[in-house]
Amino acid sequence: MSLSMYTATVPPFRSMLKNLQAVMAKAEAHCEAKKIDPNALLASRLYPDMLPFTAQVQIATDNVKGAAGRLAGAEIPKFEDNEKTFPELQARIDKTIAFLDTLTESQFEGAAERDIVLQQRDRKLEFKGAPYLLQWANPNIYFHITTAYALLRHGGVEIGKRDYLSGGAAQGK
DSSP: OOOOHHHHHHHHHHHHHHHHHHHHHHHHHHHHHHTOOTHHHHTOOSSTTSOOHHHHHHHHHHHHHHHHHHHHTOOOOOOOOOOOSHHHHHHHHHHHHHHHHHOOGGGGTTGGGOEEEEEOSSOEEEEEHHHIIIIIIHHHHHHHHHHHHHHHHHTTOOOOHHHHHHTTSOSOO
């Protein structure tokens, strides 16, 4: 059995975004229970020159919708990057998941060999679909979701590996 590009993209992206939502819900509840200003977590950084939690979520969702859209040959929705609260970030993730849900397996036919071109600030990157997903998109998505998780954990939110991997819920659903 071969692994389709759709199966390697949409279900794991959706799952990781749902896990991120569950972790963020725990963070919001943590702030409420401990009487902590949510901005302490939302603006948190691992180091002064790193982007804050809000940007980590924004970039993770941008990478998810960008990767899935490019591989499916679909138009990628644009978001404003103006979220400042947990509910606004949750809504952004909901919009990203809704976009994923519009994509069909047939749109990913030939995606492994599809030409993908990314224009960065200082360079242009060119890939075929499979190397783009495996060597560029996945590492970026997981980096930003992991960084968001680490910021919340460092901020005292009681989350663990189970939350990162499954949002605390059983897998396979």
